[in-house]
Amino acid sequence: MMRLSGQNLRCVRGGREVFAGLGFAASSGEALAITGPNGSGKTSLLRVIAGLLVAAEGSIALDGGEAELTVAEQAHYLGHRDALKPALSVLENLSFWRDFLGGDSGDAVRCLASVGLDHATHLPAAYLSAGQRRRLSIARLLVVRRPVWLLDEPTSALDTKGQDLFVGLMRDHLAGGGIVIAATHTALGIDVREMRMGGAP
């Protein structure tokens, strides 16, 4: 049983306070949807959890995780940017992240099949559409197992079939004891606890 929690978080960017006194918690098998208007700090919160932004105050802890690893090292971050190299093929992109992120990793080709990209394994990523690029990024979540998924607008650019597919993948992840924290404007299609962030001050 794992529990990811943050307490009394304060984030300052460019001299402006984005949020303050913020707390959240999510346990194994639980999904937390962060909603709120543009500029309310959803992405900032995800980046703070991912260790990519330093919180001005507060702390984040993953209870029940591996003690010697940080929260970021046990999390996947799916951001606005796809982290794909246009010069490399679909399979090369995914194999790189599998080898680099390491840990408990699976078969790249099978993961591509489960996001519906197995027909394009040798296509350079430069030729992928926005939706296909997103699918390839999602395959990264599958190829290396990490208990925490931090998702920023995960379903943007996905077609309805892709969204259904992603809902299934999130369900599997939650059923396996994972944690999902997603910043989103649209319904995710799974049982979530909603956390609303205030408007821009």
Place this chain on the structure above:
Amino acid sequence: MTALSALMRRDIRIALRVGGGALIGVLFFLTVTVLMPFAVGPDLALLTRLGPAILWLGALLASLLTLDRLFMADHEDGSLDLIVMSRTPLELACAAKALAHWLAAGLPLIVATPVLGLLLNLDGSATLAVALTLLAGTPALTFTGMIGAALAVTLHRGGLLLAVLVLPLSIPVLIFGVAASQAAIIGPLPFGTPFSILCALSLVSFVVGPFAAAASLRHGLD
């Protein structure tokens, strides 16, 4: 270990593919060196005397040319976020990226040196001396240049800033690189003295470069 070799393999692969930039450096090096005899004139003795300096300047500028993409490309597409988050220490990841950059962009310069030495009227042993000093010195250029690349990563138009930041750091390497080459060709200093200092500069940059770059990357993320 697999993580670092995967990172290096990826960077080298990207550099060698179309638009990757590994060949741009060599082409630039070639252009500078080929044009130089035309500018200096047909005085063969003068060319021999200037040869090592011209080769070193060409190599220095060529290695700077593609250095700004070292972290910029990864920053733009979000890969850098994942590299920072990963279980691989950022210092080692930086070192692996710099090494890959040197293998793809620095090593070809050294391979091209014997051919270009002919154009500058350098004989076999002189060319060998220059190539040897480049082999010992260009890693220092890459590893100190990496610090500037990391500092410039979050800034737009960082390429120009990179040159301003990095060039002063590369002056010692240039001085001792050319001094060692000259010592081998005309003396009177023994080759070993400036060459050992050049090697020392490279070794220092191997240690300082990755730590400084990782620190500035961590600080500069937003």
